[in-house]
Amino acid sequence: MDERSLAVTRRSLHGVAELVLAGPQYRGGGGIRLRVVPGGFATLADPGVRVDGDRLITSAGKLPLTGTYAEVAEAAGLEASRLDDVYSGGPGVLPGEGLEVDPEAARLLADAFARGDAALRQLAPRETPVLWPEHFDVAVTLDEVNYGVSPGDDAIPEPYAYVGPWTPQTGDFWNTSFGAARLLAEVPDVLVFFQKGRGLVTDPE
Incomplete structure (x- = not known):
């Protein structure tokens, strides 16, 4: 997978997650949480609005993720909305910016989310994994430890799984800040x- 295509697609889909899905959902009183679905991610409502590869699936039909965020949202009967008043550190994209979604990269990212969601449901059957639009990762928190899968970011450009204890740990397993x-x-x-x-958090070696 070309690194640029992956990075550009990830940023574009992150923007869709915030501006087209979570933003309008939040303004309508539904909160910012999103969920992983086959092929991508979706709002909490069922069927709601969802991303499937390089398409946006809505009551209006399948819409290509091309043009600007504002145009895609309008075609879906929504108003693109940033969430700067809710959190910091989001995708930093503007409604008037254009999307660039590579179908192959979109499938790779969707597979990463699917693997993460499945593993989290096995790890914590009583918890519901959440795809957060701020950092664009799917995660749960158990006993002050975050578990999740990210599609990549500025520090780690490829999809990765992580374990993030609230209390710093020591040992070979712990390889990031x-x-x-x-x-x-x-x-x-x-x-x-x-x-x-x-296991290492609860029973350090």
């Missing part, structure tokens, strides 16, 4: 990685 991270391409079983981190 926030805890532990592993590239999904190098993790055959995300659940095993989560369980390893959970």
Whole structure:
């Protein structure tokens, strides 16, 4: 996968998550939480609005993720809305900016979210994984430890799984400032990685 295509697609889909899904949902009183669905991610309402690869699926039909965020939202009967008043550190995109979504990169990111969502549901059956529009990751929190999968960011450009204890840990497993991270391409079983981190937090070696 071309690194630029992945980065540009990730930023564009992050922008869609905030401006087209979470923003309008929040303004309508539905909160900012999103969920992972086959092919991508969606608002909480069912069927609601969802991203499937390089398409936006709405009551108006399948819309291509092309043009500006404002144009895509308008075509879906929505008003693009940023969430700067709710959090900091979001995608930083403007409604008038254009999208660039590579179908192959979109599928790779959707697969990362799907793997993360499945592993989180096995790790914590009583919890509902949330796709947060701020950092664009799917995660749960258990006993003051964050578990999740990110599609990548400025520090780690590829999709990765992470374990982030609120209390700093020591040892070889913990390889980042926030805890532990592993590239999904190098993790055959995300659940095993989560369980390893959970065990080390509760019973340090």
